[in-house]
Amino acid sequence: xxxxxxxxxxxxxxxxxxxxxxxxxxxxxxxxxxxxxxxxxxxxxxxxxxxxxxxxxxxxxxxxxxxxxxxxxxxxxxxxxxxxxxxxxxxxxxxxxxxxxxxxxxxxxxxxxxxxxxxxxxxxxxxxxxxxxxxxxxxxxxxxxxxxxxxxxxxxxxxxxxxxxxxxxxxxxxxxxxxxxxxxxxxxxxxxxxxxxxxxxxxxxxxxxxxxxxxxxxxxxxxxxxxxxxxxxxxxxxxxxxxxxxxxxxxxxxxxxxxxxxxxxxxxxxxxxxxxxxxxxxxxxxxxxxxxxxxxxxxxxxxxxxxxxxxxxxxxxxxxxxxxxxxxxxxxxxxxxxxxxxxxxxxxxxxxxxxxxxxxxxxxxxxxxxxxxxxxxxxxxxxxxxxxxxxxxxxxxxxxxxxxxxxxxxxxxxxx
Numbered sequence: 001x002x003x004x005x006x007x008x009x010x011x012x013x014x015x016x017x018x019x020x021x022x023x024x025x026x027x028x029x030x031x032x033x034x035x036x037x038x039x040x041x042x043x044x045x046x047x048x049x050x051x052x053x054x055x056x057x058x059x060x061x062x063x064x065x066x067x068x069x070x071x072x073x074x075x076x077x078x079x080x081x082x083x084x085x086x087x088x089x090x091x092x093x094x095x096x097x098x099x100x101x102x103x104x105x106x107x108x109x110x111x112x113x114x115x116x117x118x119x120x121x122x123x124x125x126x127x128x129x130x131x132x133x134x135x136x137x138x139x140x141x142x143x144x145x146x147x148x149x150x151x152x153x154x155x156x157x158x159x160x161x162x163x164x165x166x167x168x169x170x171x172x173x174x175x176x177x178x179x180x181x182x183x184x185x186x187x188x189x190x191x192x193x194x195x196x197x198x199x200x201x202x203x204x205x206x207x208x209x210x211x212x213x214x215x216x217x218x219x220x221x222x223x224x225x226x227x228x229x230x231x232x233x234x235x236x237x238x239x240x241x242x243x244x245x246x247x248x249x250x251x252x253x254x255x256x257x258x259x260x261x262x263x264x265x266x267x268x269x270x271x272x273x274x275x276x277x278x279x280x281x282x283x284x285x286x287x288x289x290x291x292x293x294x295x296x297x298x299x300x301x302x303x304x305x306x307x308x309x310x311x312x313x314x315x316x317x318x319x320x321x322x323x324x325x326x327x328x329x330x331x332x333x334x335x336x337x338x339x340x341x342x343x344x345x346x347x348x349x350x351x352x353x354x355x356x357x358x359x360x361x362x363x364x365x366x367x368x369x370x371x372x373x374x375x376x377x378x379x380x381x382x383x384x385x386x387x388x389x390x391x392x393x394x395x396x397x398x399x400x401x402x403x404x405x406x407x408x409x410x411x412x413x414x415x416x
Contacts, residue, residue: 164198375415
């Protein structure tokens with residue numbers, strides 16, 4: 001592409017808006033685009049891809065430049081990670097910039113400290129070192145630097161996976177069945193799927209394969225009473241409803257009215273009639289307490305650091321801190337304890353996060369079990385095996401983009 005000063009200046013303005021990290025990068029970009037309505041589709045695409053690319057490689061870029069200004073980060077990123085030739089930029093950069101960009105182009109990533117290679121903040125790298133080898137951390141970091149593929153979930157109320165794969169193939173959309181989820185489809189590219197007839201008719205939903213697998217861990221049955229304790233916009237709730245063939249009852253609890261409002265159009269498309277969204281103030285809301293001891297299965301997709309989703313949300317690693325992890329651990333423990341009270345004897349609870357840190361995962365479960373001895377930890381691999389899902393990560397579900405091609409998910413299954 002041909003670079004102009006105006007082109008670069010707009011990108012610099014977007015980077016400057018995102019870098020304070022006060023708000024999620026995608027939300028800041030949406031506001032930026034609203035404030036600059038004259039930007040064309042190509043400009044928006046360039047700005048979005050560049051901003052997220054810089055966030056993925058921010059540690060390396062900041063180590064390379066003397067002063068990490070938005071412009072310096074932009075030019076360094078284009079030269080180092082986008083393969084842009086210096087000659088393409090020479091008309092719009094100074095001689096001084098040309099000189100240091102040439103020096104940066106010659107620097108190899110492998111000459112940098114391992115935390116920089118992995119693109120993990122030092123505190124995250126140090127936490128991961130407690131249970132992973134340095135080689136594995138660098139491999140994981142490399143996988144998290146790549147953009148995530150587009151995964152779909154087939155709504156089995158309306159369609160079968162083979163039918164959807166055939167329809168996509170007829171349109172020339174390259175897709176294949178996901179290796180683990182029985183209802184997942186992975187697209188090779190990223191078409192505007194939210195305007196596709198298959199999406200608008202409710203036959204498919206956008207959902208990472210790892211997220212889909214949580215539903216199969218819970219394995220709800222027709223006619224049961226289910227609670228999705230932190231339902232959000234309801235992606236997993238809708239999967240549970242489909243697995244139950246819309247029979248039984250699912251309560252979708254969340255503390256965010258906005259997220260539950262976003263569930264409504266998805267619920268309408270889905271064709272499900274057994275979902276009941278419920279706004280709650282906190283985990284001890286009276287709407288929760290009245291269901292104590294009555295529920296067959298509970299899914300707790302707990303609020304977490306989100307470090308397993310860095311392919312999609314690379315800004316999260318710069319917006320979290322050791323202190324925020326401590327606060328999250330307390331919230332996770334409180335939510336898990338409250339959700340556990342809902343189960344009837346013989347019931348199943350799945351605790352899940354999209355975090356990579358044992359502090360938010362295994363440690364939360366171990367602490368819970370030490371004070372709730374009536375619960376038993378089930379083996380996730382055995383649960384998948386009964387459903388002919390070829391996935392073995394041991395007693396816990398532990399997914400990573402490097403090993404499994406999914407977001408980084410953790411899950412533990414408990415029975416009362």
